[in-house]
Amino acid sequence: MLARLRxxxxxxALLAAPVAASAGSALAEExxxxxxxxxxxxxxxxxAAAPQTWWDTVKLHGHLEAGITFNPDSPSNRQxxxxxxxxxxxxxxxxxxxxxxxxxxxxxxxxxDVGFKLQAMYGSDARYTHFLGEFDxxxxxxxxADIVEANVLVHTPWLTEGGIDFKIGQFVSPLGAEVIDAEGxxxxxxxxxxxxxxxxxxxxxxxxTHVNPTLDLYFGLDTGVNTSLGxxxxxxxxxxxxxxxxxxxxxxxxxxxxxTHIGPENPKRTVPFANSALRYLNDIVLTYKATDKLTxxxxxxxxxxxxxxxxxxxxxxxxxxxxNDMFTLVARGEVxxxxxxxxxxxxxxxxxxxxxxxxxxATVIPGGRTTYGALTAGVNIKPNVSGVPFLTGLTLRxxxxxxxxxxxxxxxxxxxxxxxxxxxxxxILPF
Numbered sequence: 001m002l003a004r005l006r007x008x009x010x011x012x013a014l015l016a017a018p019v020a021a022s023a024g025s026a027l028a029e030e031x032x033x034x035x036x037x038x039x040x041x042x043x044x045x046x047x048a049a050a051p052q053t054w055w056d057t058v059k060l061h062g063h064l065e066a067g068i069t070f071n072p073d074s075p076s077n078r079q080x081x082x083x084x085x086x087x088x089x090x091x092x093x094x095x096x097x098x099x100x101x102x103x104x105x106x107x108x109x110x111x112x113d114v115g116f117k118l119q120a121m122y123g124s125d126a127r128y129t130h131f132l133g134e135f136d137x138x139x140x141x142x143x144x145a146d147i148v149e150a151n152v153l154v155h156t157p158w159l160t161e162g163g164i165d166f167k168i169g170q171f172v173s174p175l176g177a178e179v180i181d182a183e184g185x186x187x188x189x190x191x192x193x194x195x196x197x198x199x200x201x202x203x204x205x206x207x208x209t210h211v212n213p214t215l216d217l218y219f220g221l222d223t224g225v226n227t228s229l230g231x232x233x234x235x236x237x238x239x240x241x242x243x244x245x246x247x248x249x250x251x252x253x254x255x256x257x258x259x260t261h262i263g264p265e266n267p268k269r270t271v272p273f274a275n276s277a278l279r280y281l282n283d284i285v286l287t288y289k290a291t292d293k294l295t296x297x298x299x300x301x302x303x304x305x306x307x308x309x310x311x312x313x314x315x316x317x318x319x320x321x322x323x324n325d326m327f328t329l330v331a332r333g334e335v336x337x338x339x340x341x342x343x344x345x346x347x348x349x350x351x352x353x354x355x356x357x358x359x360x361x362a363t364v365i366p367g368g369r370t371t372y373g374a375l376t377a378g379v380n381i382k383p384n385v386s387g388v389p390f391l392t393g394l395t396l397r398x399x400x401x402x403x404x405x406x407x408x409x410x411x412x413x414x415x416x417x418x419x420x421x422x423x424x425x426x427x428i429l430p431f
Contacts, residue, residue: 054103054114062099065123065182067397067426068092069189075413079346079365080422082372082403082411084128084195084353086188087346094143095426096123096182105155105165115153117171121146121180128353129180129200131170133232136354144350148172148180148201162210167220170228171206173199174218174243175259175283177299177318187378188397188426191316192336196343197301198283199225199261203232206241216245218259225265225279226357234358235274239263250288258284266307267359277307293322301336303343310342314372328380330399335406337371344372344411367411376401391429398425 071080071089078089085095103115121129126146130136135145151169158164175198178185204222211217220241227233243259261281268274286298297318304311314336321329338344346365347353355362378399385391404419405411412420 057106058101058103060099060101061430063096063183063428063430064094065096065098065426065428066092066094067188067424069422069424071413071420071422073413073417073420077346077348077365077414079348079414081346081365081367081413081415081420082192082195082344082374083189083422084347085125085190086422086424088124088142089422093124094122095125096121098123098148098181100149103153105153109155109163111157113155117149117151117153119148119150119181121148125180127347127350130226130354131201131203131228131232132226132234132354132357133228133230136358137351140350142350160209160211162212164210165208167206167208170201170203172201173225173261174206174241174257175199175261175281176301177285177297177316182426182428183395183430186318186320186330186380187332187376187399188424189376189399189401189422191299191332191334192314192344192372192374193283193299193301193316193334196338197303197312197314197336198281201226202239202241203228204238214246214248216247218243218245222263224263225261225281234267234269235264236268237264237275239265253289255287256284258282264307265305267357269359271307271359273307277305279303279305279307295320305342308340308342310340312336312338312343326382326384328382330378330380332374332376334374335371338367339369341366341369344370365415367405368409369407370409370411371406372403372411373406374401374403390431393430395428396425397428399423 069080069086069089075089080087080089098119098121100119102117105115106113122143122145124142126144129146129148131147134147139145147170149171151167151171154166156164172180176194178190178194180200202222204220206218206220209217222239222241223229223233224239239262241259241261246256249255262278264275264277265279266274266277280303282302284300288296290296299316302313314334316332316334319331323329344367349363352362352364356364376399378397381396383394385394401422401424403412410416410418
């Protein structure tokens with residue numbers, strides 16, 4: 001409406017200008033605004049912006065990620081052992097074509113607020129991220145489809161000044177320092193903790209109680225690790241999740257997030273005691289903003305499966321240093337112990353991972369009772385290509401990685417070597 005109101009006035013002024021110019025000095029003086037008129041025009045309030053609606057805050061975005069991991073030893077099974085999402089040696093992967101529609105909760109909401117998140121993926125990463133019972137056996141090729149998230153978000157002004165947030169539906173696990181979404185990770189390859197020490201996803205409800213600006217409490221119930229409802233659950237028992245978050249420590253430089261997830265996780269199809277044998281997954285992430293350029297992140301992990309008496313534990317240390325807007329140096333050092341040859345394995349077939357979770361026949365290559373060590377160094381490169389719209393936000397992430405068994409096992413390169421060296425790079429193109 002504002003544009004339509006101004007247009008006639010502008011046209012009138014243009015039509016009147018030649019008349020004023022030809023009518024002599026007296027008429028020209030009458031047409032000249034006085035100082036009070038100018039001041040009044042300059043101080044007139046601007047037109048109020050239209051109020052933002054709920055739909056105006058809905059976001060639609062996505063990205064493409066492709067990469068390759070070179071293994072100079074060229075193992076005959078073509079597996080980079082100890083890596084899931086970058087497991088294919090010397091082969092180009094379309095890791096993710098990720099599409100997200102979401103309406104996040106307003107962090108400043110004082111009353112009720114509602115949002116949602118829907119996220120779908122097509123790529124080789126989907127071999128490991130499926131909810132059981134959802135597209136997990138529908139595509140036999142390496143590149144598969146997956147529902148990453150489908151949930152409703154609700155903020156309520158209950159109990160505390162900060163209120164309680166509810167996440168209801170299917171969501172990625174909050175445990176661990178790394179995530180499924182490639183844009184949320186510092187490196188192309190993943191840690192042993194992310195691959196083998198924490199869940200990928202849950203189906204259920206998760207609450208966040210904002211006790212005060214420093215303390216958050218987390219509680220929830222779900223169907224278990226990477227499971228869904230009905231036939232998508234590999235046993236008949238629910239699981240629970242609890243934790244806490246500490247924010248704004250050390251003048252806002254330090255945050256701490258700790259979670260534990262407890263429930264039966266073994267498939268009842270092949271494990272008679274599956275419904276009664278608990279698995280405990282515990283993880284703590286500390287993030288310290290040391291300087292404006294340097295961020296340090298520590299991930300500490302412990303996992304135990306009572307059904308098989310299996311224990312795994314370890315830690316990963318990350319460092320990210322921003323040289324400038326274009327280059328960020330990143331590094332990760334980690335040690336993780338698979339005490340009973342239970343958690344760390346390779347899954348060479350495209351359905352072997354989900355088949356093992358379901359209790360179906362699968363090819364699984366274990367690594368033995370091994371303490372794994374790994375050092376990874378890389379750089380995130382974000383070229384300034386703002387003049388090319390479809391390349392805006394592009395990120396290139398080359399990395400060097402060295403894995404080694406710190407005891408006498410030989411899990412790498414066709415189960416023949418104590419160590420493994422890889423050179424990798426991926427490209428992320430957001431849209």
